[in-house]
Amino acid sequence: MDSLREQWLILISTPIYLVVIGIELMLSHLQHKKVYTFKDTVTNIYLMLLNSGIDLIFRLFYVGVWQYCFLHAWHTWANYGWTYWVLLLLGEDFLYYWLHRFDHEIRFFWATHVTHHSSPVMNFTVGFRSSVFEPLYRFIYFIPLAWLGFRPVDILFMYSATQIWGIFVHTECIGKLGWLEYIFVTPSHHRVHHGSNPKYLDKNMGMFLIIWDKLFNTFQEEIPAEQYQPIHYGLTKNLEKPNAFTIIFHEWIAIWKDALQKGLTFKERLGYIFGPPGWSHDGSRQTSKDLQAMENLQQSFETGIPNNNETTSGLQVQTVNVQ
Template sequence: MYSYHEQVLLLFSTPFYIIIIGAEVLLSSLHFHKKTYTLKDTLTNIYLTIANGLIDMAFKLSYLWVLVQVFNHSPFRNWHTGALYWVLLLIAEDFTYYWLHRFDHEFRFLWAVHVTHHSSRQFNFSVGFRSSVFEPLYRFIFFIPLAFAGFKPLDILFMYSATQIWGTLVHTELVGKLGWLEKVFVTPSHHRVHHGSNPRYLDKNMGMFLIIWDKWFGTFQEELPEQEYAPIQYGLTKNLENPNAFTIIFHEWIQIYKDVTQKGLTFKQRFKYIFGPPGYSHDGSRKTSKQMEREEAGQPPLSSK
C-alpha cells in the first residue's frame, strides 16, 4: 500500500524523529531550562498518530482507487516525470493542503476532526504527531483535482508525506525567526502562531510548507514580541478539563450533538451548529474566532444569528 518513495521516507524519517525529539528534550531542559514535554501529553501524541495511521492504512486502498480512476480518465496524464513535474507537484500539493487545512478550521464538522491536533497545551516536535485521526477519510477529496491534472496518485501521496516532514519540524519553541526564510516558507515562528489560542492568532498561518498562500489569501499573522502583544497560549480557547483517550477525539462531536438537539432552534441555527464556523452559537454564549478577534481589537461585534 506504500510506494517505494514512501517506504524510503518512512525508513529514514523514523530514526530522525527520535533523534530530534530526544535533542529537543535535552536542550529545552538543560540549556533553556524549560519544560516543553510531559509524559502524558507525549503518550497522547503517540496514541493519536497510531490511531490516524491505522485508519489511513485501512482506507488507503479505497481512496487510492478513486485517485487512480480520476487519473486514468485525465486528458493530462502523459506527463514526463522530470524536475518540473516534481516542482509543480510540490506547489500544487501545498496549495491544496492550504485549503484542506483552512476548511478544517472554518467548518465545524471538519474542525471536530482537526481539533485533536490543537488540543495540546504543549508545543514541541511530538505535537506534530498529534494527528487529526479521521482526516484520512476525506483528505483524498482535496487531492482529486491533482490526479485530474495528471499527477500520479502515488506521487501525490508521496509529496504529501514529504511535506509532512517539514510540517512536523516546525512544531518547536527552540527555533527563533529565520530571516528571509520567513517570507517564503512556513517556519516554527509562523506555526507557533497557528497553535496559539490568543484571539489575534486564531485561524492564522494554515500552510504546511509555503507561507505565501496565507499572505495571498489573508490568513497570515506574524509572531509578535511578548512586549507588543502577549505570550502565546497553546491549546484551545476552552481546553478540556479531563482529557482522555475517548474525549480527545470525540469531544467536539459530542458537543455538536448537544448543540443541534437543543429545543426551539430554527433549521438555520441547527445547520450552522454543524456547518458554520467553530464557536458559533445562536444565543451568543460562545464566540467564533472572528468574533473574539474583533472583541479584543475593540471593534463592533459580529452578529451570531
C-alpha cells in the same frame, strides 16, 4: 519502485525524528522549560497510531479513487521531469492549505482537527498529534491533482514529504529564520498557528509554503511577548479532564447537544454543525473573528486610537480571557 520511495522516506525520517526530539528534550531540560510531559507525549503517539491505522485501512479505497481520476485525466504528462515535481509540490501544498483552512472554519471538520490543537505545550511530538478521522475525507481535496495527470503514488509521496516538514515546525527551540520566513512555513509561523490568543486564531494554515496565507489574508507574524502577550498553546478553553475518549470525541458530543436543542430552526441546527466553531444562534458564544474584533476594540479603547475595522461594528466591548 514507487512504494519503495515512500518506504525509504519513512526509513530516513524516523531516525531524524528521534535525534531532533532527543536534542529538544535535552535543551528544554537545560533551559528548565517544561516543554514535554509524559501524558501529553503518550497522547501524541496514541493519536498518531489511530490516524495511521485508519489511513492504512482506507488507503486502498482513496488511492483507487485517485487512480480512476488519473485514468480519465484532463492532461497527460510527456515526461516526469523537474517541472512535473515542482507543479505537484505547488498543487499539493495549495490544496492542503484549503483542507487545513476548512478544518478550522467549518465546525464539522474542526471536530476532527481539534485533537491536533488540544495540546497545551509545543514540541516536535505535537507534530504527530494527528487529526484521527481526517484520512476519511482528506483525499477528496487532492482529486484535482489526479485529474490533472499526477500519478496517485506521486501525490501520496508528496503529501508524505511535506508532512515531514510540517512535523519539524512544531518547536519552540528554533527562532526566526531570516529570509526563509518570506517563503516557507517556519517554526515561528507555526507557533502562531497553535496559539489560542485571539490575534493568532485561524492563522498560518500552510504546511510547506507560507505564500498561500499571505495571498489569502490568513498570515500573522509572531509578535514578541512584550509587544503583545506570550503564546498560549491549546484551545481557547482546554479540556478539564482529557482522556483517550474525550480528546477525540468531545467536539462531536458538543455538536450533537447543540444541534438537538429544543426550539431551533433547521437553519440554526445546520449552523451548529457547519458554521464556524464558536457560532451560536443567540450570540452567547464567540467565533475566532468575534474574539479578534473584541480584542481590537479593547485595544483601541486602551490606546485611545479609533478602530476603523468594520468587523467590530455592533460588538459590545468585553474582556477577552483566553485560557
